[in-house]
Amino acid sequence: xxxxxxxxxxxxxxxxxxxxxxxxxxxxxxxxxxxxxxxxxxxxxxxxxxxxxxxxxxxxxxxxxxxxxxxxxxxxxxxxxxxxxxxxxxxxxxxxxxxxxxxxxxxxxxxxxxxxxxxxxxxxxxxxxxxxxxxxxxxxxxxxxxxxxxxxxxxxxxxxxxxxxxxxxxxxxxxxxxxxxxxxxxxxxxxxxxxxxxxxxxxxxxxxxxxxxxxxxxxxxxxxxxxxxxxxxxxxxxxxxxxxxxxxxxxxxxxxxxxxxxxxxxxxxxxxxxxxxxxxxxxxxxxxxxxx
Numbered sequence: 001x002x003x004x005x006x007x008x009x010x011x012x013x014x015x016x017x018x019x020x021x022x023x024x025x026x027x028x029x030x031x032x033x034x035x036x037x038x039x040x041x042x043x044x045x046x047x048x049x050x051x052x053x054x055x056x057x058x059x060x061x062x063x064x065x066x067x068x069x070x071x072x073x074x075x076x077x078x079x080x081x082x083x084x085x086x087x088x089x090x091x092x093x094x095x096x097x098x099x100x101x102x103x104x105x106x107x108x109x110x111x112x113x114x115x116x117x118x119x120x121x122x123x124x125x126x127x128x129x130x131x132x133x134x135x136x137x138x139x140x141x142x143x144x145x146x147x148x149x150x151x152x153x154x155x156x157x158x159x160x161x162x163x164x165x166x167x168x169x170x171x172x173x174x175x176x177x178x179x180x181x182x183x184x185x186x187x188x189x190x191x192x193x194x195x196x197x198x199x200x201x202x203x204x205x206x207x208x209x210x211x212x213x214x215x216x217x218x219x220x221x222x223x224x225x226x227x228x229x230x231x232x233x234x235x236x237x238x239x240x241x242x243x244x245x246x247x248x249x250x251x252x253x254x255x256x257x258x259x260x261x262x263x264x265x266x267x268x269x270x271x272x273x274x275x276x277x278x279x280x281x282x283x284x285x286x287x288x289x290x291x292x
Contacts, residue, residue: 004031005080005104006096006159009073012087013040013064018208019087020049025204026085027053031096036077038069066177067155071170074162082165085203086156092117092202099159099201102146108139110164110193111185112146112201113153119206127154131197135288136281138196147197151185151278151285157203164193174225174266178218183226190230190278220256221263228267230274231282 008026012019019037026035035056039046041064050058059076061069074082081103083096091114099112116125136149158181168187171180185195224243227236243260246253274282 004033004096005100006031006083007034007036007077007079007081008083008085008091008096009070009077010035010037010085010087011040011067011069011073012037012042012046014042014044014046015087016042016044016046016049018206019046020052022085022087022090023050023053023056025090027055029091029096030093033083033091033096034077034079036073038073040064040066040069067171067175067180068173070155071166074160074165074170077162080162081159082162083159084155084157086205088207089156089203089205092204095202096159099198102198102201103159103161106143106145106194108194109145109161109196110188110191111153111158111160111195112198113150113195114157114159114201114203115197115199116154116157117202117204119204122204125154125157125205128199130289132199133288134197135284139194145194145196146201147199149189149194149196149281151189151195151282152182153185153195154203154205155181156205159198159201161193164188164191167191168193172229172270174229174263174270175222176218178215179222179226182223183229186226186230186274186278186282189281190274214255216252217255217259220253221259224256224260225263225267228264229270230272232273232279 037050038059041061050056103109113131115128118125131150134148134150138145138149168191172183188195224239227239243253243257247257
C-alpha cells in the first residue's frame, strides 16, 4: 500500500511518554503516513523513545523554538499535505485519507480544521460547535466546501496544504506558543486560500489534566500581538487597553502586558493590515460570538 499524501508533523518538548503513545497510534493508521517529530531541545529521553519507531524521522533542535518547530517539520516533509499533531494528539483511522480527498477535490483550500474528540471518553471538543456554526459560510461557486469557512482552528487538529502553509510563512516567530493559530488563519485567508471546518476529518486530543502553566498569559499576550500585526490601529489599541485595564486584578493579564511591551517594536515592524474583506469576516465572527 502506498504512503498517504498527508504526512504528520509533531512538535514536542519534554513529554517523551505521551509522545510515544501518540506515535504508536499514528504508526498503526491504515494510511501509513510519513511522520516527522521536531524536538524543541528536550531534556528527557525523547530521542531514545522516537528511535523505537524506525519509520519516524526525528529532527533535534538546539533550542526551544515553540510553534516554529512545526514550520521546520513542514519544510522537511516533501508531501502535498501536512497534518499537525501535538505529542498528546493523534488522527482517527481514515481521517488523513478523508482530508486528502477534500484537499484533492478543491485546490482553493489551504487548511482544514478537523473535528476534535477529547480522550479518553471521546467527547466532542466545544470548539467543534463554534467552528460548525461559523457565519462565514463558503464561496458561492462550486465545489462546495466540506464545512463553513473559519478564521481559527486547533493547532493539533489541522491539515494544511504544504504549498499554502509555507507560502505565508507558517506560524509567526513573534508568537512562540498560545493562540498562534488565529494569525495563520488570517494570513492564509488574506493570501487567497480557504480555511474551512471539515467535520469528516477527526483528530483525538488527550490533554494533560489542568491548564499548562502560563497558558492564559501566552494567549492574552498573543491575541493582542495578533491585533497589532494585522488589525486596524483602533482595534489594536482597544485590545491593549482591555489588557491594561485587566492587569491590576488579573495576574495572567499583568504578565501578558509585561511580555507584550518588549515585543511591540517587532510587531509594529511586521504590521500588515488584513484586506478589507478579511477584516470584515473577522468582525462578523466577533459580532457573532458577542451575541451568544
